Amino acid sequence: xxxxxxxxxxxxxxxxxxxxxxxxxxxxxxxxxxxxxxxxxxxxxxxxxxxxxxxxxxxxxxxxxxxxxxxxxxxxxxxxxxxxxxxxxxxxxxxxxxxxxxxxxxxxxxxxxxxxxxxxxxxxxxxxxxxxxxxxxxxxxxxxxxxxxxxxxxxxxxxxxxxxxxxxxxxxxxxxxxxxxxxxxxxxxxxxxxxxxxxxxxxxxxxxxxxxxxxxxxxxxxxxxxxxxxxxxxxxxxxxxxxxxxxxxxxxxxxxxxxxxxxxxxxxxxxxxxxxxxxxxxxxxxxxxxxxxxxxxxxxxxxxxxxxxxxxxxxxxxxxxxxxxxxxxxxxxxxxxxxxxxxxxxxxxxxxxxxxxxxxxxxxxxxxxxxxxxxxxxxxxxxxxxxxxxxxxxxxxxxxxxxxxxxxxxxxxxxxxxxxxxxxxxxxxxxxxxxxxxxxxxxxxxxxxxxxxxxxxxxxxxxxxxxxxxxxxxxxxxxxxxxxxxxxxxx
Amino acid sequence: xxxxxxxxxxxxxxxxxxxxxxxxxxxxxxxxxxxxxxxxxxxxxxxxxxxxxxxxxxxxxxxxxxxxxxxxxxxxxxxxxxxxxxxxxxxxxxxxxxxxxxxxxxxxxxx
Numbered sequence: 001x002x003x004x005x006x007x008x009x010x011x012x013x014x015x016x017x018x019x020x021x022x023x024x025x026x027x028x029x030x031x032x033x034x035x036x037x038x039x040x041x042x043x044x045x046x047x048x049x050x051x052x053x054x055x056x057x058x059x060x061x062x063x064x065x066x067x068x069x070x071x072x073x074x075x076x077x078x079x080x081x082x083x084x085x086x087x088x089x090x091x092x093x094x095x096x097x098x099x100x101x102x103x104x105x106x107x108x109x110x111x112x113x114x115x116x117x118x119x120x121x122x123x124x125x126x127x128x129x130x131x132x133x134x135x136x137x138x139x140x141x142x143x144x145x146x147x148x149x150x151x152x153x154x155x156x157x158x159x160x161x162x163x164x165x166x167x168x169x170x171x172x173x174x175x176x177x178x179x180x181x182x183x184x185x186x187x188x189x190x191x192x193x194x195x196x197x198x199x200x201x202x203x204x205x206x207x208x209x210x211x212x213x214x215x216x217x218x219x220x221x222x223x224x225x226x227x228x229x230x231x232x233x234x235x236x237x238x239x240x241x242x243x244x245x246x247x248x249x250x251x252x253x254x255x256x257x258x259x260x261x262x263x264x265x266x267x268x269x270x271x272x273x274x275x276x277x278x279x280x281x282x283x284x285x286x287x288x289x290x291x292x293x294x295x296x297x298x299x300x301x302x303x304x305x306x307x308x309x310x311x312x313x314x315x316x317x318x319x320x321x322x323x324x325x326x327x328x329x330x331x332x333x334x335x336x337x338x339x340x341x342x343x344x345x346x347x348x349x350x351x352x353x354x355x356x357x358x359x360x361x362x363x364x365x366x367x368x369x370x371x372x373x374x375x376x377x378x379x380x381x382x383x384x385x386x387x388x389x390x391x392x393x394x395x396x397x398x399x400x401x402x403x404x405x406x407x408x409x410x411x412x413x414x415x416x417x418x419x420x421x422x423x424x425x426x427x428x429x430x431x432x433x434x435x436x437x438x439x440x441x442x443x444x445x446x447x448x449x450x451x452x453x454x455x456x457x458x459x460x461x462x463x464x465x466x467x468x469x470x471x472x473x474x475x476x477x478x479x480x481x482x483x484x485x486x487x488x489x490x491x
Numbered sequence: 492x493x494x495x496x497x498x499x500x501x502x503x504x505x506x507x508x509x510x511x512x513x514x515x516x517x518x519x520x521x522x523x524x525x526x527x528x529x530x531x532x533x534x535x536x537x538x539x540x541x542x543x544x545x546x547x548x549x550x551x552x553x554x555x556x557x558x559x560x561x562x563x564x565x566x567x568x569x570x571x572x573x574x575x576x577x578x579x580x581x582x583x584x585x586x587x588x589x590x591x592x593x594x595x596x597x598x599x600x601x602x
Contacts, residue, residue: 135570151588152599158581165522172529180536
């Protein structure tokens, strides 16, 4: 069985690094690169070869009502591939970027804890186990946001930690209500027992989880912590948080609970749509006014999360196709944009757009890949962002919500405007800058080029024939609640 | 019923503190109160009248309370301990940098 290794490999690496990391300089880097690379191989193997059927692993061989189980179906393996790709490039990018901050083995140990927490959340089939893995990932994330050791970073980490604790408490109360009404914590058994109960129970559970995981997703009324935390963290961590963490802890869990367990109740789908549309519009308006590059990108994360929520709320196969496709694409281009911002900050010592100018000669790889990422996020064909946004908009029109579709188009146009601002002032400005403080090394350029190539390659996922083998099984898992129950219970 | 309401009031006290207090340490205390009320909810849901502690003994034939929520509460207490320790250390660092505990004066991040 391969399922426990997704959690064991990063967890073991974290402890190994903290045991021997202080003595040898490069041991931490080598161990984490090996560990992340093996996770990429494992997740690709799980997706393409092992992922055709649902794999269930019973911890310590206890049967389902008693023990904890790990479940890997198409949705989990899709998210696992996303996590491992972004974390591989993030570790490669960190090698040079983190060296100027002291004691980098602590950074790599925390990074591995973050990774094992996220993998655990995605794999587990037990509600309380999900809570525990979520807390592992969150505590690592709080410390990584504060890693740089400047005053602003502590401030952002404190805000993030307070909001994270409030949402965790709400989730714990939600788990208490769920256990009280169904007397089980296994997700499949909860899904089986809920329809027999009073519908008010569904509203209680849904409301508490909506507030709790909505805070983690940073949908609009709950967004206040995100721009601070994501812009203050070191650049590779910003790309992990913005690209993967808010999806593994937010969107993935929302999909699992609201589609597979609660069975897509009408009321909550409407809430998804409204929150999504509000996030799209307000997030992009707040982003346009920013001059700090990473802060602008962080506000765009809120707006792009809005697209995913809108697609999910439509609850049609086409809308969900758009949502999961946009989730993958957003991880790739937002990760790339944060690497660009980090490379600019390292080379020039500033990330304020007003102090930048024409750097296309000075940093050719950074400005070239940032152009690709900007075109992807604003939805220009043939890059991946175009297809996923188009699918979400078509799905909104088809299911009879033209207003939401119109607002999504407006959001997309405003996104294009704000990224024209980034390109105009930040990379192709009037003032030619000729000196840089440090060189951008091979590994950083490699990470950026990998993601830029993926921006083009992932748009192939929508081609008929490839779509049937990659995206359609994920949609089938999301929409078919009874199949999930039967597969997990092994009937 | 009244005991659940009191527990909910405890939860509201915690939320009120998080939202209105300006002192960093008081915010952490309010978070702790919220966490305690969530734990208390779990214990209350498992409580049965005139039931014993969940340990098997010879010759005792009285119904037991549900042991699972107690295990969950132990886990969540440990998690809260970790989070609170991290928050306190962040506050110590914030005090070194800003020389104040007032959250309205700690605002270099704007926009």
